[in-house]
Amino acid sequence: MCEECLVFTQRSQLSTVRHSRAYGHFSYIYPVISRRSRGLSIGVNLSLDNRCNYNCIYCEVDRSAPAAAAQVDPEALGQELYQMLSDLSPHSPALRDVTFAGNGEPMAVRCLDHCIDLAADTLDALGFADIPVVVITNGTFIHRPWGKRALARLAAAGGEVWIKLDAGDQERMTRINSTLFPLEKLEENIFDASRVLPVTLQSMFMKRWGQPPSDEAVDRYIGCLNRLTEAGAVIAGVQVYTVARQPRLSHITALDAPALEAIVSRIRTETGLPAASFA
Numbered sequence: 001m002c003e004e005c006l007v008f009t010q011r012s013q014l015s016t017v018r019h020s021r022a023y024g025h026f027s028y029i030y031p032v033i034s035r036r037s038r039g040l041s042i043g044v045n046l047s048l049d050n051r052c053n054y055n056c057i058y059c060e061v062d063r064s065a066p067a068a069a070a071q072v073d074p075e076a077l078g079q080e081l082y083q084m085l086s087d088l089s090p091h092s093p094a095l096r097d098v099t100f101a102g103n104g105e106p107m108a109v110r111c112l113d114h115c116i117d118l119a120a121d122t123l124d125a126l127g128f129a130d131i132p133v134v135v136i137t138n139g140t141f142i143h144r145p146w147g148k149r150a151l152a153r154l155a156a157a158g159g160e161v162w163i164k165l166d167a168g169d170q171e172r173m174t175r176i177n178s179t180l181f182p183l184e185k186l187e188e189n190i191f192d193a194s195r196v197l198p199v200t201l202q203s204m205f206m207k208r209w210g211q212p213p214s215d216e217a218v219d220r221y222i223g224c225l226n227r228l229t230e231a232g233a234v235i236a237g238v239q240v241y242t243v244a245r246q247p248r249l250s251h252i253t254a255l256d257a258p259a260l261e262a263i264v265s266r267i268r269t270e271t272g273l274p275a276a277s278f279a
């Protein structure tokens with residue numbers, strides 16, 4: 001769930017610094033200028049312990065440092081969000097969304113539904129009723145009872161879900177995301193989520209040992225998108241992106257903009273889905 005960004009180093013002041021999810025004395029909330037939100041996004045990190053059920057080869061989260069306790073306090077989160085939104089001045093960039101992302105998988109948190117309600121209510125109370133709540137997820141908890149509750153609350157709040165899909169075959173998914181979660185189940189979860197609310201897919205393409213993804217890897221990925229749409233999944237769009245900063249694995253590097261755009265072009269032509277690249 002990593003994001004290239006500009007971070008507020010002081011209230012109402014932007015600077016280009018390495019992304020940190022620490023902001024003042026806040027535990028959960030951090031402001032970023034997000035490429036994919038195309039403006040100011042208020043991020044919500046529910047993974048205070050920095051844990052994730054994936055271990056993506058491109059992940060930029062530093063898990064070597066001691067982490068805080070895992071327990072989420074929704075009321076404290078709500079207070080931080082209220083304070084952050086109250087601090088936005090007329091000179092702040094336009095707010096685009098409030099996004100649950102952070103240092104791990106937000107849908108692993110069982111009170112995510114409550115946190116979504118709090119975020120939507122806070123936006124409403126402070127005059128930001130038209131600003132959506134977004135959840136960025138790897139999709140592996142969508143079939144769980146708390147995942148279903150979260151999606152239902154998100155849909156009721158007029159929000160969006162952005163789901164990670166980095167490969168179109170099991171072997172590559174296992175290698176890229178370092179997970180044994182079945183791709184078939186992920187596709188089922190994407191399909192089920194799309195029956196509840198708009199789904200945007202987020203797909204990471206990168207170089208490994210200096211090599212771009214093979215044509216076969218992109219073929220299999222496009223095949224996966226076509227399986228989803230042919231099954232009736234409603235996909236609002238596909239975001240194709242690459243690494244923004246050096247991941248902990250030094251052989252993972254960014255794909256150049258023309259190569260990303262070539263993948264986007266293939267998605268548009270071969271699936272008919274809206275797609276955009278974020279170099």
Ligand code: SF4
Nearest residue numbers: 001052054055056059
């Ligand atoms: S899903 Fe992958 S990129 Fe996102 S936090 Fe987990 S390991 Fe990192």
